Amino acid sequence: MPKKTLMAGNIAIAEGAILAGCQAYFGYPITPQNEILEHMSKRMPEEGRVFMQTESELAAINMVYGAAATGYRAMTSTSSPGFSLEQEGISYMSGAELPGVIVNVMRGGPGLGNIGGAQGDYFQSTKGGGHGDYRIINLAPASVQEMMDFTMLAFELADKYRIPVVVLADGFLGQAMEPAVMREPVTELPGKAWAITGAQGRSKNIINSFEMEPVNFPSRVKLLLQKFDKIRRNEVRYEGLNLDDATLVIVAYGSASRSALTAMKMARQEGIPVGLFRPITLFPFPYEPLSNLAQRVNDFLVAELSLGQLIEDVKLAMGVDKRVELVNQYGGVPLSAEEILEAIKKMIKQPIGR
């Protein structure tokens, strides 16, 4: 058995980044993710790597841009209001095809909201978020172990596709403590011939997202589109539990999926055949597996910590004759298993009106 260490989700992200060979971290304090910044301030210099506390999230994401341009594995971590500020830089990174990892430990919003956990940044994170035509990969961890593992995966995918990758966690996961296995460190990093390293023995490298002549730009955007399609084909990840005999399936990600897991177990103890479908990649969203599931399941209950964002993607995956309902909390308040169970019971009692 590999040795497990008790650690907080935020620390698991920081250690995952170090294991993944993150060479530069830039961050600005914001709750509930400060432990990442603080942990990195100690650990990165220990590893002989770059750490900087920046003057804003704007500076942080643009430093990630600069570091990524030099070929370094770079990251920042933030929470919702800071993530809004970073959209500009993420759009530039997308346009310039720069890899990088952005951790968003979501909190209650909109506006200043509060420091509790929430999932209100789903649209912003999965549908582009900044200006222009782009998508970025979104990984949604649901445990401390996944906070570490998905941070490592984020660096791998970022380099594989030259794309920003978001680890979309929430305040409850960031603060939660669970045992996790420390993974083996990544020792070999990919070469990057396109990077800004000085024009020595080669012609100059330029990194930009700009074409003076509009007619020259669509071809670049089209290349991005082809990349997004490749990601849609190859990188969909999800988890299904008890789906084979389920007549009702809960769809949930992140910390909401933990409550959903408990609710599923409680329902099954009462003889209600409930399953759980957990999207792991929010972009690319697992439309096809969910659509296949809807071939034989009619009832879907979306459990999320927002006014209803994930539910729109779930509905997109369904036919019109499926019942998709929402059980939720928002504004920084957790969703309990009991609330989900209650929604399950209410849903199965109601005849399907179609």
Added chain:
Amino acid sequence: MTKLETSELDTVLYRRPESLEDYHLHFCPGCGHGIVHRLIAEVVDELNIRERAVCVASIGCSVNVYHYLNFDGLESAHGRAPAVATAIKRCRPHLIPFTYQGDGDLAAIGTAEIVHACARGENITTIFVNNAIYGMTGGQMAPTTLIGMYSTSTPGGRKPPLSGYPIRVCEMLSTLDGPAYIARVSIHNPATVKKAKQAIKLAFRTQLAGLGMSLVEVLSPCPVNWRLEPVEALKWLTENMLPQYPLGEFKVIEAVAALKKGAGGA
């Protein structure tokens, strides 16, 4: 043909620096950017750092600068060039990154980034081209637009009750402890162009010596948006910009002063 005549013909007195590309010029007639580009290219050649230099472009008329310069370069979001250059220097210290920013980019939307790069004493260089107007977008008021000066967004001229006062960037930044070298130069005649080159060279030498943040503000004409003929624009610059933006050195730490006096001086 005598031997002497041949050698005279072979002597190149003036040529395109290796660091300057032969690239289709997009600047307006009488614009100062081309001169500043050339000065940077000459300095990079003379310091033999072309293979280490990195141009961090900004948004505005400066946006294409990496096409004109024959070494690595990249775009940065509006105002964020000092943050981008900071990361480049921290990650690969052997590189010589410099930002090339206009007054809208540096003194309006990018104030936080330049102030904090200076406050940290970041070992990077900034070339700040001040033409007192937003050029690329067509002549709106800039943070450095003079009181009373016409712009497309100050129809009756800039008036302080509505639009505040112009920012003296060098004076403001020189109050910070971080910067090693801050100077303001101009390019309105050959003598000032020569001095501008000396300042740019000293700024790069400051970075090469690891002495910290160096910034050179260059007063530069924008005839089209000033609604003036190129020669009139130079006259306007001397009569109106110089009183508001006096030329000179605003911060020279001792180590930079020693560098300036020492061998290979600027």
